Amino acid sequence: MITIKEVAHHAGVSMSTVSYVLSGKRSISEETKRRVEQSIVALGYHPNAGARALASNRSRVVGLVVPLHSDQNLPIIMRFVSSIVARARDHDYDVLLLTKEAGPGEAHRVIARSMADAIVVMDVESADPRVPELRAVDAPVVLLGVPDDHEGLSCLDLDFTAAGRQLAGHLADRGHRSIALIGSPPPVYERGTSFAARLLAGFQGETAKRGVLTSVHSCAAGYDAVSGCLDDVLHPDRGTTGLVVHNEAVLGPLLLELRRRSLDVPGDLSVITLCPDDVAATLPVPLTSIAVPAEELGAIAVEMVMARLGRELAPEVRLLQPLLTDRGSTAVR
C-alpha cells in the first residue's frame, strides 16, 4: 500500500504538504503542487479512507435508508437511489446502503460509529415509527417524504396537495363535473403513506371548491382488480367523465381495459395521472401527467445534506411544486 509518506518522499516534500495539495486547505506553490501530483500518479497513491476519517472526523459517506422490500413503485425508488448516488459522488461522497427493514437503529449505528456523516431516509410515512429515533441521530438527516410530526427534521417531497389540486383543477377547467380518483391499494392508505393522503386532500379540496362531483377508489394492482374498479368508476349513475389516477401500477392495465371496452381516451373519458414522465409518455396512450421528479428530489436531498454538513442549519420542509405536462389525454366537455 502506497502511503502519503511515500508520496511525500518521492516528491521531496513533507507529508503535510501532500495533504494540503490534496485538500487545498492551504496555499501551495504551483511548482510543488505539480510535483506532488506527479508523484501521486506515478506511485498510484490512494488515500486510506479509514485514516482520513479518523484524522479528519469525516467519513465522506452518507447513509441511505432504502425500502428494499417495497414492491410498490420500484422504478421510482431506483431513480431516487440512482440520483442520490450520482449527486453524492459529485461531492466526492459515497453511499452506504441501509435497509428500511433492518430497523431505525441502523441510522444511529452508522452515525455513532462514524461510518457516515449524514443520513437520507426514503419512503417516509405519515406516522413513521422511525421519526423519533431519527430526530435523535447526531448528524444531518434528510427525509424524503413528510411525516406528520416533522418538527426538528428536514424533509423534502413533491407538494402532493398542490398536485391533487392541480389534477382536479385541470379537469374542472375543461368542464368535467364528475371526476373519479383512482388511488393506491387500501394497504397504502392504511399504512398512512403521507403522499397518498395529501394528494387526496388536495384533490377533494379543489373539487369541493369547484362544486365537482367526485368518487374515490382504492385500487389494487392486477387486471381483475382494475377491471372491477372500472366497473365501479364508470357506473352510469356517476356520470364520470374524468379520471385522476394516482397509482402507477394500474396505468397499463387500466388503459388496456378501456380499450377493450372500446372507450376512447380522451374522447369518451379524460385521464390524467401522476407518475414519472417517461412512464406517462410510453403508455399505450400517452397521458397528461404531473411528473414525479425523482432525479431532482434526489439531487435536492443531497444538496440539503451537504449544506448541513458544514454549518448548523435550521431544519426545513421543502415541497417541490408539481409540473403538469399536457399530452392530450384530457378533452373539453
Next chain:
Amino acid sequence: MITIKEVAHHAGVSMSTVSYVLSGKRSISEETKRRVEQSIVALGYHPNAGARALASNRSRVVGLVVPLHSDQNLPIIMRFVSSIVARARDHDYDVLLLTKEAGPGEAHRVIARSMADAIVVMDVESADPRVPELRAVDAPVVLLGVPDDHEGLSCLDLDFTAAGRQLAGHLADRGHRSIALIGSPPPVYERGTSFAARLLAGFQGETAKRGVLTSVHSCAAGYDAVSGCLDDVLHPDRGTTGLVVHNEAVLGPLLLELRRRSLDVPGDLSVITLCPDDVAATLPVPLTSIAVPAEELGAIAVEMVMARLGRELAPEVRLLQPLLTDRGSTAVR
C-alpha cells in the same frame, strides 16, 4: 464521543482488554467481560469505524456494484440487493453502493482506499467490459453472472443452460412437438447478456435432441409488441402448442392477450416460464416455472465473499441448478 479509553476507565481495565472483549480474540474472564459489557452499555459506546479500519486493516464493508439504470427486471435486482445487504449484516458487514453506470474504476477506488474489503458485481454480461479491471482489483471479487472470459474470477449464477434444457424438456415430455421461446427484447441479446444466450442454448440443445420444432422470438415489453409477437408465435403453419417465456415483463400482457383471444392455458396452449416464484404464482394464470432464486444467490454471493476474506481461495464458478415448480400451466398433448 465515547472512546474505548473511557470504557476501559469506567470498567477499570485497560483499553486492550476492552478491545479483546469486543473481538473475542483472546480469552477474558467472565467477570471482566461482564463488567466491560456493562460499561459499554452504560456509556453507550460505539467503536469508531475509521479507527478500527485503520488499525485492523479491515473495513467490514463490501462494495456492491448495482445496475441502477437497468429498467429490466428491477424487482429481481432489488431482491438480490436486499438479500445481499441482509446476509452481509449477518456477518456484521455493511454495504457500500456503487453504480454500474459510474464505471469500473469505482470498484478499484473503494478497494484502493480501503473503503471496502471485497466487491460484489451484479448483472455481469458475456463480454463485460468491466471484467479486466475487476480481475486487477486487489480484493475478493464475486460476480453475479458469468462472463465469457472469467478466468481468475469467482462467478455465481443460475445454470441457465440447464434451465433452458429443463423448460424445453418439460414440454417435450408432455408430447409437445412445436415449441416457441419468447425471449427478451433484442437489445438484451445484442448486449450479450449471458443468461439470455445460455438459456437459449440449453433450449435449442434439448429441442434438437428431442427432434422438437422450435421458433425463437425476441419480444419487447408493451402490449402491442406482445400482441404482435403472439401473432407470429401462433401462426398456423407453426403448429405451436407450447410456449417457453424468458421475459418477465411480458408475462402479464401475454396472459391477458391470450385471454382476449379466448385461448385457454393450458387447454389450448401450454406456457412455462422462468421468473421469481411469487411472480409466477400471482399472475392471472399461475404458471409452471423455474424460479430465479435471488435470495439464495445473494446469500451464496455473500458466503463466497466471506470465505475469501480470511484465506486465499481459488476462484470458482458456481451454477445453481434450476428448480421447476409445476403450477399446472402445461398440458399433455
Next chain:
DNA sequence: AACCACGTTCGAAGCGCTTCGATTCAATTC
C-alpha cells in the same frame, strides 16, 4: 523450592492521515 504452563491482563507501538503552530524566506513598509 524452583520450575513451567496457562489464563488474564496490561502497556505501548503503530495504522495513515489531518491539522495546528512554528519556521523560513522573500517582498514590503517605514
Next chain:
DNA sequence: GAATTGAATCGAAGCGCTTCGAACGTGGTT
C-alpha cells in the same frame, strides 16, 4: 536597514483503535 507581513513549507501531535510481547498470578510438576 530594521521591522513587518504573507506565502510556502515543515514537524509533530494526535485521531481511536488493534495487536504484539511482556508481565502477573495461580496451580500443578518435578
